[in-house]
Amino acid sequence: MSVPVEYYMVLSGLVFIIGLVGVLVRKNLIIILLSIELMLNATNINFVAFSSHFGNLAGQVFVFFTLTVAAAEVAVGLAIIIALYRHHASINVDDFRLLKW
Amino acid sequence: MATFVFLYFAAVILVAASLVVVLRNPIYSALSLLVMFFHVAGLYVTLHAEFLAAIQIIVYAGAILVLYLFVVMLLNVKREERFNQQGTVALFLGLVLLTEAVLLAVSRGFNVATPDPGPEGAAKAVGNTESIGEVLYSTYLFPFEIASLILLVAMIGAVILSKKGIMESK
Numbered sequence: 001m002s003v004p005v006e007y008y009m010v011l012s013g014l015v016f017i018i019g020l021v022g023v024l025v026r027k028n029l030i031i032i033l034l035s036i037e038l039m040l041n042a043t044n045i046n047f048v049a050f051s052s053h054f055g056n057l058a059g060q061v062f063v064f065f066t067l068t069v070a071a072a073e074v075a076v077g078l079a080i081i082i083a084l085y086r087h088h089a090s091i092n093v094d095d096f097r098l099l100k101w
Numbered sequence: 102m103a104t105f106v107f108l109y110f111a112a113v114i115l116v117a118a119s120l121v122v123v124l125r126n127p128i129y130s131a132l133s134l135l136v137m138f139f140h141v142a143g144l145y146v147t148l149h150a151e152f153l154a155a156i157q158i159i160v161y162a163g164a165i166l167v168l169y170l171f172v173v174m175l176l177n178v179k180r181e182e183r184f185n186q187q188g189t190v191a192l193f194l195g196l197v198l199l200t201e202a203v204l205l206a207v208s209r210g211f212n213v214a215t216p217d218p219g220p221e222g223a224a225k226a227v228g229n230t231e232s233i234g235e236v237l238y239s240t241y242l243f244p245f246e247i248a249s250l251i252l253l254v255a256m257i258g259a260v261i262l263s264k265k266g267i268m269e270s271k
Contacts, residue, residue, distance in 0.1 A: 022122035024191030052148040072255030079262035
């Protein structure tokens, strides 16, 4: 408990910004999903730090729910990537500029 | 001592997160994310969240990242250029967010409320996993059930999306 909670806030802010820049910058769809994982982890660090700071376990329970959402997002996201790759033989986001309807 | 441990974990987390974004090969990015997950788990241990540290390693590193590696190796992606045309715009946006955060922190300070010492001692007495279980199955029982619904929907969605020809036949 000797590390102040501000350090954790700074760390999670930096990780979140790295993930955000990764989503915006990269072309590879897999890397974009990995960057979304980075952002989810940044929020998790914040949740756990504040949970420990306030002595309230609700933060850790919410990390549990974030984990559930992350798992669902990965399953659906990777299925979409596979479906896209089957149609276009590419996972470059610049190749997907046509909507069907 | 605790500060040094935190600084080590924070430094490795930041370097690994940057490598995820910067590296060219998706496999190296996924492995760098693995390093980051392990160090985040170490950070959880220093914060007395041992259950979440174990869950982080088991679920994130064991399940999610393996799924990523499966897909990367399944798709057999050839090398391509890394960055979008809007890369400079994105970097500019990141810089703006960073300066905004720094300015807010400097001008207003971190007005974090002082912790309430009461419930922390109670949480320490029984152990992390047990107290999380009590909170999860009493206060957050309904969100817990909703989470199972989310997982069911994701499972069905993943099967339908990735199964060939299941949409065309209807």
